[in-house]
Amino acid sequence: MEQPKYQVRARHTATTLTVYQAYPPGIGRPAARDNRFPAAWKRDRMTWIKPSFLWMMYRCGWGTKEGQETVLAVEISRDGFAWALRNACLSHYEPGLHADRAAWRQQLRHSPARVQWDPERDPQLRPLPHRSLQLGLSGEAAARYADEWLVAVTDVTPLAREIHALVRSGDAAAADRLLPVEPPYPAGDGLLDHLMP
Template sequence: MRHMAPQHQIRADYDARTIVVYQAYAPAIADAALRAGRFVAPFSFQRMTWIKPSFTWLMHRSNWARKPGQERVLAVRMTREGWEEALSLAVLTTADPAAVAQAAVHVQWDPERSPRGAALNHYSIQVGVGRHLIRTFTDDWVVSLTDLTPHVRKAASLMQTGHAAKAQRLFPAERLYPLPGALEKRLSSGG
């Protein structure tokens, strides 16, 4: 099995059956989803939803849950089978624009971030689940939703007060996610 270049490896919190991805939402969307135990309106089933297995990348993107419309951080535990199915349908956003437009799933690699937001020299995967697959994602692949907002606020406060090591103890443990060889090839070359 050939391995993806170290700068393009997926790192995630996962177990034998599931993987955790992160999303940041407005309170109305997060509250409704947490009450129902799954995504429900006002979550949009009509547009692409982006899922990210990197906690620190989402912290950078949402400014530690302080950006308007991203004040709540959810850990979305989904099946590995669903995750890998999504990846098997993915087209890199750097591919031919016509192929990207037709794709059910988009993948882009963005610089991973340190807890303080600095770009690192390896990349983090972002997976855009298209609207034709969203119901499959929400109804079949999602196993559970957890509100991480209190952890995020505590970690942000620790970071701001110079306690980065204590903050990092609140971060989810992420490790290299083993991909089947065909998926590695697809995600690294667009094959």
């Protein structure tokens, strides 16, 4: 069945949603061990979270890129995710959504979160026709992410390596069986209306 071009797909429960990030071991390992980000995690920088496991694999090269060797599954509250979306701005100007470029720039300046939609990836990391949500958090949003929304942090680097090895060996069926299941996320109440190009 054809996927909608813009749709949030994510592992989720009734109260949580899982996003992915990749960090150097000095940040990723303590975060997974202590279930919170260590002091070395920079609160003053924008942090990008990704509900798509395969888009994260594309971004971090299956955990092989320098500074992205530790892949984390970060479970956050759905309430927090909804807050971020409600307070987000698209990362690019979109005619029809924004009155003009100046209005978009002003909204971007004052928004603690930003959204971009990038092509989803298949297990070979080739682009697909539908898009995957990336959510950038800064300022108040980054602080809430680390201090309020975070429920659990799991190091999924071994899983990434196992799936990557299966993909490289040509065992697509076995790789698919290990991939996290990411059904459509029920973003109701017009939560994405201001973020849909």
